[in-house]
Amino acid sequence: MESLFQYQRIRKAVREQLAEIREKCSCEKHTLGSPHTPSCQLHNALLSVPPKQLLAQEEPTTGSTIIVGWDSPNDPLNPANQSVSKKIFMTLLISSIALSVTAASAIDACGVLQYSEEFNVSEVVGSLATALFLVGFGSGSLLSGPFSETFGRNAVYLITMLLFLIFIMASALAPNIHSHLIFRFIAGFFGSTPLTCAGGTVADLWDPMQKTYAFPAYAIPSFVGPMVGQIIGSYIPTHLGWRWLEWIMLIMGGVTLVIILLLQPETYGNLLLYWKAKILREETGDERYKAPMEMKNESLGQRLLISVYRPFVLVYSELIIILMCLYLTVIYIILFTFLEGYRYIFGDTYGLSQEMTGIVWVGMLCGTFLVSFLVPVVYSWTATVYKKTSSITPETRLWYAMLGGAPAVPISLFWMGWTSYPSISIWSPIIASAVFGYGITTIFISTYMYLIDSYGIYSASALGFLAFTRYVVAGGVTVAGGPIYRAIGVHYTLTILGAISTVMATIPYLLYVYGPRIRKYSKFAVDIGTGG
Numbered sequence: 001m002e003s004l005f006q007y008q009r010i011r012k013a014v015r016e017q018l019a020e021i022r023e024k025c026s027c028e029k030h031t032l033g034s035p036h037t038p039s040c041q042l043h044n045a046l047l048s049v050p051p052k053q054l055l056a057q058e059e060p061t062t063g064s065t066i067i068v069g070w071d072s073p074n075d076p077l078n079p080a081n082q083s084v085s086k087k088i089f090m091t092l093l094i095s096s097i098a099l100s101v102t103a104a105s106a107i108d109a110c111g112v113l114q115y116s117e118e119f120n121v122s123e124v125v126g127s128l129a130t131a132l133f134l135v136g137f138g139s140g141s142l143l144s145g146p147f148s149e150t151f152g153r154n155a156v157y158l159i160t161m162l163l164f165l166i167f168i169m170a171s172a173l174a175p176n177i178h179s180h181l182i183f184r185f186i187a188g189f190f191g192s193t194p195l196t197c198a199g200g201t202v203a204d205l206w207d208p209m210q211k212t213y214a215f216p217a218y219a220i221p222s223f224v225g226p227m228v229g230q231i232i233g234s235y236i237p238t239h240l241g242w243r244w245l246e247w248i249m250l251i252m253g254g255v256t257l258v259i260i261l262l263l264q265p266e267t268y269g270n271l272l273l274y275w276k277a278k279i280l281r282e283e284t285g286d287e288r289y290k291a292p293m294e295m296k297n298e299s300l301g302q303r304l305l306i307s308v309y310r311p312f313v314l315v316y317s318e319l320i321i322i323l324m325c326l327y328l329t330v331i332y333i334i335l336f337t338f339l340e341g342y343r344y345i346f347g348d349t350y351g352l353s354q355e356m357t358g359i360v361w362v363g364m365l366c367g368t369f370l371v372s373f374l375v376p377v378v379y380s381w382t383a384t385v386y387k388k389t390s391s392i393t394p395e396t397r398l399w400y401a402m403l404g405g406a407p408a409v410p411i412s413l414f415w416m417g418w419t420s421y422p423s424i425s426i427w428s429p430i431i432a433s434a435v436f437g438y439g440i441t442t443i444f445i446s447t448y449m450y451l452i453d454s455y456g457i458y459s460a461s462a463l464g465f466l467a468f469t470r471y472v473v474a475g476g477v478t479v480a481g482g483p484i485y486r487a488i489g490v491h492y493t494l495t496i497l498g499a500i501s502t503v504m505a506t507i508p509y510l511l512y513v514y515g516p517r518i519r520k521y522s523k524f525a526v527d528i529g530t531g532g
Contacts, residue, residue, distance in 0.1 A: 002265045003154050007275055010077055014279045017071075066288045067295070068277040070269075077276075079205055079267040087205045088217060093264045094198045095221035097157060100256045101191035102225025103232065104168060104249040105133050108184065109339035110233030110358055111242030118242070119177040126177075127479050129184045130339060134475030136188025141196045141467035142311065145460045146303035148197045149293075152271040153204070156197055157260055163190040165253045172246030194222065195467045196460070199452060204267035208392050211449065212379045216400075219445045220371055226335060227365040227437070230342075234358025310458075311465030319518055320454055320511065320525065321462050324447045325469045327504045331409065331440050332474035334497050337481035341493065344485040345416065350426045363430040367437025374403060374442065394526070395515050397449035398508045405442025406505040410498045412436035417494025446508060454515070458524045 070078050079090070108129040116126035140160075148156040167187035174180035198218060206214040229249075236244045266272060274291035281289050298306075315321055338345075346352045346360050378399050386392055412435035419428040451466065452459040485493050511518075519525035 001262045003152075006265045006272075010272065010275050011279050013071075013077060014276060014283060018280075018283055064288055065290050065295075066286075068273050068280065068289055068291050070273075077272065078269060079265065079272075080207070080269070082205070084210070087210075087214070090205060090264060090267065091202060091214060091218050092221065093260055094157075094194060094201050095218050096256050097161060097260065098194035098198060098218075098222030099225045099228065100249070100253045101161075101164060101194060102222065103229035103252065104164075104191065104225075105137065105188065105229065106130065106226035106336070106339055107229035107233040107245050107249060108133070110230060110354075111237040111245050112340075113354070114237045114242040115177075115180070119180070121177050123482060124479060127340065127482065128181050129171075130336070131475040131478045132181050132185040133188035133191075134336065134471045134478065136185040136190075137192045137195065138468040138471030138475065140189035140192030141471070142308050142464050143304060144193045144196045145200070145464060146307045148200055148268065149270070149303070152266050152268045153197055153201050154260070154264060154266045156193055157264070158257065160190045160193040161253065161257045161260070164193075165250055165257065168246050168250050168253065172243045172250065192467070192471075196464060198222070199448065199463055200460070201267050203452070204269060208453075209383065209386055212382045213375050215449050216371065216375050216445050219448065220368060220441060223441050223444055224365055224368050226339075227361045227368065230339070230358045230361040231365065234361075235355045238355060307461065307464060310461040311468065314458065314461055314524060315465055318455075318462070318522060318524060320515065320522070321451065321465060323507050323511065324451055325466050327443065327507050328447050328466060329470040329473050330500055330504050331443055332470040333477045334409075334413070334436075334501065335440060336474045336478045337484070337497075339478065340481035341485050341490070343482075344490050345420050345429060345494075346426070349420050349422060349490065351422075352426075360430060360433070363433040364437035367434035367439075368441045370434070370438045371400070371405075371441045371445070374400060377403070392453070393516070394450050394453035394519070395512050397453055398446050398512050398515075400442040400449075401446035401508040402512065403442070405439045405446070406508050408435050408439030409443070410502040410505055412439060413494050413498035413501060417491050417498060420490050420494075443508075450511070450515075454519060454525050456526050 074081055076082075079087075082090075109127070112123055112126040112129075115129075116123050119126070144156055144160065164187050167183045167190065170183040171180055171187060174183055202211065202215055202218055232248060232252075233245050236242075236248060270291065270293040274293050277289045277291040277294065281287055315325070342357050342360060343354075347354070347357045352360065381399065382392060382396050385396060412432045415435065416429045416432035419432070447466070448463065451462045455462045488496075
């Protein structure tokens with residue numbers, strides 16, 4: 001709905017400008033677009049030459065192409081020129097999509113006992129509902145980018161969200177375990193859109209300096225989805241039945257879809273320029289007006305093929321991508337094994353019920369929101385660097401992880417592992433989980449922002465591989481989470497995970513020192529970034 005109003009605003013702006021040109025040309029009694037008189041040359045001046053003008057092209061002549069651009073650097077039709085408050089609002093709307101789909105990724109773990117019993121399967125088979133959803137997430141993340149660059153962000157958000165909700169509903173109605181697992185996989189596939197398109201929306205709206213606080217504004221609400229899913233689902237299976245886990249996600253996602261439909265404008269600049277070019281052709285009858293996206297020779301099929309194979313091409317030669325993928329994959333393995341592990345950490349050790357074990361995720365949720373207090377510090381430091389150098393190097397994006405976030409993960413795991421005893425207060429592992437939530441959120445923010453700034457036009461491919469690997473691997477390990485905790489116990493499991501994350505914690509610091517040198521020898525990375 002908002003996109004429709006946006007289209008009408010563009011039409012109104014174009015008509016007003018054309019009316020102004022017609023009025024100034026009419027005194028010479030020449031038709032619009034005639035380049036032969038001084039007054040009508042005003043038409044060419046207003047609708048041509050500089051790239052920052054409405055139309056960027058040499059003086060139009062018969063058969064030439066007039067490339068449509070923004071009216072000026074401050075064109076109000078450009079989403080990047082909206083007020084900060086409105087851009088924050090649009091960013092939070094996209095976060096709400098990510099929150100609803102990531103909550104659905106974890107909420108089924110709350111009902112494993114119930115639907116495993118109903119379908120007469122083992123709990124390991126029951127945990128496949130979460131695992132396959134994550135695998136679907138990873139698979140779908142490779143494809144949504146080219147669609148959003150063809151049809152716009154909103155079309156992809158709305159259509160894939162609708163399909164996601166259809167298959168969530170199908171999961172709730174599934175008559176057997178096989179159909180339930182298949183529908184969960186497909187729901188995950190279509191629910192992956194925010195993971196790849198949201199980065200594009202943030203890039204559409206914010207300049208490099210503003211991204212320092214804008215990306216956390218997106219990441220923090222969207223990253224809490226698995227925790228919110230566990231909290232929401234804590235009492236549902238035992239009181240309403242496991243199918244209501246899916247129904248609640250359907251309601252939550254449906255509300256989000258309606259809000260996005262009514263309030264979220266299109267942010268993809270190239271599509272907005274396509275609308276402007278189309279309106280100009282309709283209003284003037286001049287078919288020479290073309291948007292930049294109309295000048296591309298690649299078909300949607302070619303772009304889809306590139307989006308699938310390029311991420312795997314990049315990973316062979318890009319050490320930065322390899323390290324960041326490895327780091328975030330480890331983080332997600334730990335996070336999603338907690339879906340089963342909390343039953344052993346808090347249920348078996350402290351005797352908490354299934355319901356209260358879900359509520360304990362509030363600790364990690366609180367830790368995630370603590371990152372918001374770090375944002376002003378990092379923004380202040382980044383502003384100081386930008387003032388001195390007039391640029392923002394990708395390495396500044398690592399500050400979130402370096403300011404305690406990276407060490408916080410192993411510290412929290414050792415803390416939780418070595419204090420999870422009935423003789424020690426339950427508040428000890430709960431506080432440790434808050435420290436873990438703080439750490440993983442800073443790592444997520446730094447990883448995404450660093451890859452975006454390091455790879456520029458190739459960042460979509462880098463992030464596509466990042467999403468693919470972490471969700472597919474995390475999905476596979478989720479199935480093994482319960483058996484691992486049962487086999488070697490809480491203390492050894494968390495100690496091993498803590499040791500692995502200790503090694504991983506060195507990555508942000510190493511890249512801060514050696515990142516510029518690595519990028520210098522890369523075929524795809526930028527050498528000196530401006531954060532664009």
